[in-house]
Amino acid sequence: MEQRVKEYSVSVLDLNFGKPIVVLNEADARELGVTPGNILLIIHGDKQKTGVVMTTKTMVNKGSLMVTNELANALGLKEGGAVGIKPLSIPPSFPALKKRLKGERLEESHYREIVKDVVEGVYGEAEIAAFLVSQLFYEPTEEELTYLIKAMVETGSRIVFEEPANDVHSVGGVPGNSKVALITVPIVAASGLLIPKTSSRAITSPAGTADTVEVLARVDLTIDEIKDIVKKTKGVLAWGGKLNLAPADDIFVNIERRLAIDPIYQMVASILSKKLAMGIERLVIDIPAGRGAKVQEVSKADEMAGIFIRQASKMNIALKVAITYGGQPIGLTTGPALEAREALSALITGKGSRSLVDKALLLAGLVLELSGRVPAGSGEEVAREIFLSGKAYEKFKEIIEAQGGDPNVKPEEIPIGKHSYTLKSPLEGAVTHLDNAAITTLARACGAPYDKGAGVYLHAKVGYRVNKGDPLITLYSNSASRLETAVNLLSQTQPIIVEGMLLKTLP
Template sequence: MGLEGRPKLFEVRVVDIDLHRNLIIMNTSDARELGVVANNVVLVTLGDKSAYATVVTSETITQPGVVALSKQTASALGVSEGDKVGVKPVGLPASFNALKKRLHGGRLSEGEMKSIIRDVVDGVYGEAEIAAFLVSQLYSELGEEELSYLIKAMVETGSRVTFEETVYDVHSIGGVPGNSKVALLTVPIVAASGLLIPKTSSRAITSPAGTADTMEVLARVDLTMDEIVEIARRVKGVLAWGGKLNLAPADDIFVNIERRLSIDPDQQMVASILSKKIAMGVERLVIDMPVGRGAKVKDASTADKLAGLFIRQAGLLGLSIKVALTYGGQPIGTTAGPALEAREALEALIERKGSRSLIDKAVLLAGLVLELSGRAQPGQGEDIAREVFLSGKAYEKFKQIVEAQGGNPNVKPDDIQVGSHTFTLSSPLEGAVTHIDNAAVSLIARACGAPYDKGAGVRLHAKVGYRVNKGDPLITLYSSSASRLETAVRLLRDLNPVVVEGMLLKTLP
């Protein structure tokens, strides 16, 4: 990074804002004197500590000689109100030429990739440059070597965890509404079988809920690394959010941009998943890859290609891996949205029955983990996992996990609040459900407010193959906001996510 001149000293104010990046608010005259404008990056220093921050200018928020730092920036520097910090403009990052090379489709060396990721993590790059790096992958795929360089760089720029025993995990690439709740069954089945499964998950990117969003309805997910390690060692299982653990921190930065652009490039997705797992100490991993109309992966040939990418990269990184191609042609279970999914998962665990797509998928994935561990012979894992589920051991383990993460282990499904504003669409005719549009269900659930409104989402009263009568309920929308529900209802009518067909298609002439 090129630096010009000596830093200028400013008195500090700390402001209560957090936009997931370091910010510094400067008086316009001070910014002009330093030769910086809004969205430029400056180096802020206090003693031997330093942080890059994005400039915001104002003529009234701060006076000349005073800067306002976001809480994130102040925390990084250990700054208190009234301290003096140095502020210095910075030149082009050392990795800028490598970034331009990537944008033009050039192949990056390991050193070039590492320099880009380091500058991303250090806050040198703004949102525009990071978005450009991600979008470039949609039009110019990373080579296999480049991808391995990216994964290693993402791991090396963050923290790593080690356990005394083998660590297992299951991760879904997502893309199917209702999928987030599967882990709430799979993890306790695996943990109840005596295997260590400290699962860290991201929040939703394009879906109505991520596993962290759904588990957060029942217990804390913003655990510290020490808490995760302690809980995992004590009860074998954890369901936590990985966003504040400094595990592959570049990934959290990338996900924040991906979420806003509603993109998830395949190779970046592979890097995201494998870097987080390696940083968490995972040695044996099952990847769930839903395949079907409306899923991220639409067909078997695409699935085989992506599975091969996971398997080759895992081999390079020393991971034992199984990739499960699962049915993704319609939502998993009957709900989509954090609170609704938490209810459905809890009902299944307590009653040991429920939607076949939910239970069968959770048992299948847990069985594959048992086979990876050697606890089950190939082809026998699913039966053993189902027995653990049906015996009630999975529910008892889930209660232990919830309690260890600060939740109420005796919570019942009816205790979980869902959105108070609802709308139910009824079937216009007698017939059978022939199609449910995954993408439309996700869009409608998000229009209701999911995942940020925990009680928002949708409930499906009929799945593909179900017969319905005219007037039977097809789908119910939930929201905590009347205006959001109104918007979602309009979207529901436009997208028609649940298709019912009778015997008569049309008459001629």
């Protein structure tokens, strides 16, 4: 006979810890046999959620507990309500997780169990981190990758659109890349194709597309809001984290962000599971390759492209991969507000940094060709016509307005960091090197992506001629202490190198 679950009265703790928390009186914790960090199952009516245990002697009386807002909302709990709680034993998927940590192959059912337990909150951060890190040492097989993608899709919602949905997604790893979608998406939408673009926030970079768009409009849209917006505009630029699409991915990304890792197979699973759940039928994948990028060699980009192509064919997604130049930052800016300014300026004027504009038109053209809207080889030309005609800017304004932003905002009206520092050239010469990793480090040191106004502005790129005293890089931050840290890093990281004609004289 099943033991009756003891009920506890509830109070709601108005704090956000980034994870569901249950605060118990120490006496109740001892009675239940749990300690801080253990996982509890909280039961309210027909709803169940898990929470991480914290204990107290004085904040909560015996027979009562506190839950964070996240848990209260998920369970439909109100102050003074009652819940039952049960300590969780070893999860059913734990033996499979242990096998994965040893590099042993798993079956489809194993991945289903692991992903289900991750989504239900059975595992803590340590177990999830171990699962992700294991992929750096023991790569899954492609068959296992298929199992993982399917499991991630099956544990969440799915969207079905009334017409074929297109998308373009970059694997990232190059500073300044997040703003490309702000030009590509309105070009594709202006052509009449449906492009419901969702993206994650930054993992290891100073800005993800969602971070940059959020400077201009809401990105935390619901499924119904996305459907309404694309009916009106054909395009959307949303954050995928609120949609319950492949929800395990959002949990994985949070851990990856904290560890500053992005395992290749997990990245493929992340992208394709989100696109499948979003109802995407035609997808262009951008893989930047070059020194300092996430993918440094073209041969490695070819390998990654092959993984995407084989997995997409199993998922019935029409896919094309573009391997693009990633040896230096895209455009002149890195960081949410700076990138939003640069993309908006390019849309308004029809001009901009060649690396930004050319890449955006190239990717938009590939989407147009993949859809069959234009003949092969003519996509970029058609995309350029839409961009230069102003139709892309008008479409962008429609999308921003539909997402609750100001469609008439001007680039100079977007606030950037109030504190700044400019590095000047020590000599006359040419810029011979820009270090992607150093630019990323500096932008994040300034506070990006959480400080939307933080980032790096490049006054010069590789090949530019400069005079002594000319500005090379400007750092922006809303925090004076963060800016000071970033300035101290400048000499250590050498993000930009200027060389003159004379290297040295002998004797």
